[in-house]
Amino acid sequence: MIEVQHLTKRYGRVTAVDDVTFRVERGEILGFLGPNGAGKTTTMRVLTGYMPATSGRAIVAGFDVFDQPLEAKRRTGYLPETPPLYPEMTVREYLGFVARIKGVSSGERSARVNAAMEKTRVTDMAARHCGQLSKGYRQRVGLAQALIHNPDVLILDEPTAGLDPKQIIETRELIKQLAGDHTVILSTHILPEVSQTCQRVVIINRGRVVAVDSPANLTRRLGGAQTMYVQVDGASDGAQAALERLTGITRVAEVDRQDGIVGYEVDSEPGHDLRRDIARAVVTSGWGLLELRPVRMSLEDIFLQLTTEEQPGEATIQ
Ligand SMILES: Nc1ncnc2c1ncn2[C@@H]1O[C@H](COP(=O)(O)OP(=O)(O)O)[C@@H](O)[C@H]1O
Ligand SMILES: [Mg+2]
Known part of the structure; x- marks a missing residue:
């Protein structure tokens, strides 16, 4: 039309x-x-x-x-x-x-x-x-x-x-x-x-x-399941390195910490569902896995990302 x-x-x-x-x-x-x-x-x-x-x-x-x-x-x-x-x-x-x-x-x-x-x-x-x-x-x-x-x-x-x-x-x-x-x-x-x-x-x-x-x-x-929130108990500082070692993970950032419980945001490459790998890595290290969930990006986040990034080529998702 x-x-x-x-x-x-x-x-x-x-x-x-x-x-x-x-x-x-x-x-x-x-x-x-x-x-x-x-x-x-x-x-x-x-x-x-x-x-x-x-x-x-x-x-x-x-x-x-x-x-x-x-x-x-x-x-x-x-x-x-x-x-x-x-x-x-x-x-x-x-x-x-x-x-x-x-x-x-x-x-x-x-x-x-x-x-x-x-x-x-x-x-x-x-x-x-x-x-x-x-x-x-x-x-x-x-x-x-x-x-x-x-x-x-x-x-x-x-x-x-x-x-x-x-x-x-x-x-x-x-x-x-x-x-x-x-x-x-x-x-x-x-x-x-x-x-x-x-x-x-x-x-x-x-x-x-x-x-x-x-x-x-x-x-x-653009967002979706590629970012996970992972909350781990008893890991002190070892968890970040353990998560970073997993194949397909591009970034691990600590986002909160209280009484030995640490929350991380974990980004993975598009198309990889790494929940099982993350769960296994945490549990086999002897730590407690308290939470594991995808972080959804709102349309607002995506809009901001698309309109503030300087590389239009990269942002094009057609
Ligand atoms: N008549 C005009 N003469 C010169 N520049 C203009 C004119 N109209 C719009 N622009 C410029 O063109 C760009 C797009 O404007 P516009 O189409 O009005 O955007 P939007 O509607 O998305 O706010 C802006 O940089 C604006 O300053
Ligand atoms: Mg206008």
């Missing part, structure tokens, strides 16, 4: 988007996650035809956004970072106006406006001026205008930014309901957004894609 190939965008000497490639399947919600300045808005502006790319290709709903911009735009709804509302128009007038410029026929317009207001739950604000809406309602009216022409693709730039926790939950639910009928890309710089809303995540940092996967897979593939 959306295909981005080797997209690059430079502003003068700043490379905002650097050889970005990813695809989004029909009906999917893709999270576009990255810290501020990563290139999310720039990518979205290119995808929605607001800005030309420096190089690369983007296909939206079967149309090349550079060669067939009108066809692509007709099938795309865009919620920019700041919803483009006209303060002096009422919500109903504004949505009717957007429907007209998006080419919705006059006979269909009022039904579309009502449907979009219902979907985004702004019907009770229909007669309110856009300039008098709360931030939460402004965002919802912004979503309504993105939906008004019933596009195949929705591109939502930080749809929950600036909302309070209750509005955030409502907006997430709304976006989930919209997927299926629509293919959605949403950008965010905060993690809970993607783990709770998206099936797949593209992590972008300094204009480059550093990971593409499901939130669950990202957690598993």
